[in-house]
Amino acid sequence: MNEKERKEEIIKINTAVGHVMHIIGLVAYYLGIKLPxxxxxxxxxxxxxxxxxxxxxxxxxxxxxxxxxxxxxxGMAMLNYNIAYLCHTQGVDIPYSKVSHTLQNLFLCCQAANLGR
Known part of the structure; x- marks a missing residue:
C-alpha cells in the first residue's frame, strides 16, 4: 500500500469512528444511560x-x-467497552470474544427487543 492509499485508509477509519461516537452518544442520551x-x-x-x-x-x-x-x-477498547455496557443495559449479551465487533454490537444494541424499557 502506498502512502496515499494508507492516508486514505486512516481517513476512512477516523470518519467511521467519529460516526460511531456520535451514534453512541445519541443512544446513551436517549436511554438516559451514563457510560463508563x-x-x-x-x-x-x-x-x-x-x-x-x-x-x-x-x-x-x-x-x-x-x-x-x-x-x-x-481508546477503541474504551469505546467498545461503552458499547458492550450499552448492550448489557438493554439485555443484549455480548461474549468477550466479540467485544471488539464495534458496529455489529452497536447494531445488536439498537435492535434489542426491549430497547429503552
Whole structure:
C-alpha cells in the first residue's frame, strides 16, 4: 500500500469512528444511560477518558495517526467497552470474544427487543 492509499485508509477509519461516537452518544442520551468512559468527539482531536475501579485512565485518542496506533487501540477498547455496557443495559449479551465487533454490537444494541424499557 502506498502512502496515499494508507492516508486514505486512516481517513476512512477516523470518519467511521467519529460516526460511531456520535451514534453512541445519541443512544446513551436517549436511554438516559451514563457510560463508563467519557467520549469527547472533537474531530481529529477526539478522545476517551475515565477510570476503572477508581484508577484514572489518561486520555486516549479516538483518531488514528501514523504515530499513535497503540494509544488508539486503547481508546477503541474504551469505546467498545461503552458499547458492550450499552448492550448489557438493554439485555443484549455480548461474549468477550466479540467485544471488539464495534458496529455489529452497536447494531445488536439498537435492535434489542426491549430497547429503552
Amino acid at each position: 468512559f467519557l467520549v469527547i468527539n472533537k474531530g481529529h482531536k477526539s478522545f476517551a477518558k475515565g477510570s476503572i475501579h477508581g484508577i484514572p485512565i489518561s486520555k486516549r485518542p479516538l483518531y488514528l495517526t501514523d504515530k499513535n496506533s497503540e494509544d488508539f487501540t486503547i
